[in-house]
Amino acid sequence: DIQAGKVAAVQCQACHGKDGIGLTPQTPNLAGQKELYLSTQLVAYRSGSRKNSIMSPLAKPLSDEDIANLAAYFASLPATGSR
């Protein structure tokens, strides 16, 4: 559900931007990324199979539904961002 993902994505904007384009050179662009890749990475951060000091704690509380919504939302954004 893209709309639910948009709501959940508010917490992501500080680093990943309002349009899904990373705000630092180290922060990946998520806009237009593959939905399954995005959800797989969030699951990996949540399980700990992929580690990042910022993403790991943020992913910990996410439900499967949150992850699906976030992945759908960011995948739906134009890859070139809004700028």
Next chain:
Amino acid sequence: DIQAGKVAAVQCQACHGKDGIGLTPQTPNLAGQKELYLSTQLVAYRSGSRKNSIMSPLAKPLSDEDIANLAAYFASLPATGSR
């Protein structure tokens, strides 16, 4: 060096596409991604701090220069790909 990266990227095209757009739902788009993020991930795959059955062996033999060239090349591609 983007041109050297283009040459090195031939081995990546089977999954990441000729234009840096992943060819399977699980394979991330690399086109237009952040250069530093791309190089950081290749270093992580090479060191083993990030693991993937396909990427880990491919990253193992890469030199720092290969990684810098590949990151520069994929970051330089249009995020929307050529399709």
